[in-house]
Structure formats: C-alpha cells, structure tokens
Amino acid sequence: MFASGLLRNAPHAMHFHTGGAGRCPTMAADTNGDGIVSTTEGHTAYGMIAASLTVTGDTSPASGLAVDRFATTPHGYLTYHRTVMVDDMTAAAIRAGNAVLVIHGIDPNGTGTYDGSAPSDLDPKLPLEATSPAACGVINAHHS
C-alpha cells in the first residue's frame, strides 16, 4: 500500500474496517459540522476496525490505537508491506468488497503536529486530529 500527503513524523493508525456499507464516507458524514469526518462519523460507511496494520506486533482490533506501533513518515508518503493474518469474518468481508482501508491522522490547522482543543472521539486523551481519517479506499481483493 502506498499513501502520500500524510502529516510528517507523526504516527498514522491504519486499519481494515468491515461491517459498514463497504465504502468511504463523504463530507455528508460530518454530522456535527466541524469540517472533519471523524472516525465515528465514518462508521456507517466503512464499519468497525477488523485489523490493525501496525508495523510490529499484534494486528488485532485491540491494537487499533497502539500509536507507538503504527507507521510514521519523514517525507509525508509511506509504503506499507506486511503479511497480516486476518480472521475468517474479515477475510470474507475482503472477498465480498466490504473491507475498507482507513489511514488516520490529519493536520487541518497546519501546525505540523496533532493538536487542537477538540478531543478524539475514540480516546479523549488524544487530539481529534490524531485519529480522524486521512485517507480511505475500498479493498479490491481481485486486484493483483
């Protein structure tokens, strides 16, 4: 997986999400009107965390916010290669086109770090910027 335009030197949580509508949210999902589609606001579109694409260790949903084990990038772009074992339900969702890759971590105020007064909808100890979706793509299991 390759992604670009990411905030530099900050961890980007990445997950397979399943059990939603198998699509990426539009700005219409921004129900609180703060200009950011938060992770929770995207759940209807992409569902819940099914696997955590960490760089080391556990890849289960339990590692969803293991920010010390997600990729960072000094350049703003990253390539992710890892063989990840998923459970049968997740594998079935991938085959059915219901799995969505979400990369989290945004910097809409342009400060170069995750900050701002708004707390994350997932963990109030983190800023909203740290966990909000930055990029999203429906997984095409038939692509080679």
Ligand SMILES: [Cu+2]
């Ligand atoms: Cu996620």
